Amino acid sequence: DAGVIQSPRHEVTEMGQEVTLRCKPISGHDYLFWYRQTMMRGLELLIYFNNNVPIDDSGMPEDRFSAKMPNASFSTLKIQPSEPRDSAVYFCASSFSREETQYFGPGTRLLVL
């Protein structure tokens, strides 16, 4: 298995632009998590899905952030408009119900200028 796949791996954009991060979970996994990692705040859970349905989005920082999971093999995290304080590494992770191990992707390093 290829593991969790994220794209792009690096993104540099200017303030105000829309940013879309993509994630392909491990086949058969029914949970998908989006995290943000910064030096100041560590690993923060933004949102998670179960069977493509958003379960808890309480970690989404603002309305500028949105996430979708149109099918079991694809999810997006969108930031519109982006701000410099959104600069971070964004991780996607997936897991299989009844197994609590989360498998993380390689992350997307986002820099907003």
Next chain:
Amino acid sequence: QQQVKQSPQSLIVQKGGISIINCAYENTAFDYFPWYQQFPGKGPALLIAIRPDVSEKKEGRFTISFNKSAKQFSLHIMDSQPGDSATYFCAASDGSYDYKLSFGAGTTVTVRA
């Protein structure tokens, strides 16, 4: 509000030495306590995990000690090697409620040769 408190923030150990990282939690409903290892530029990966029904779990050079009454758990890395240099995160979840992991702030371990 961080549900899992982790210390120290960083530590340096000589090759062959023992690295010890401590975590404390408040939520008595937590029933799953994993440790994740993260190398620079990579996503976190599960290292070892424990449940409250045992006080210790060992996998190779890595041991988790768990003290349910004190609501504390720790990771011991025996015979530390330069390849162990990474950031380690403790985490906890309440599997009867959801699969959200609450992560500690992380400990950067540097093993000097």
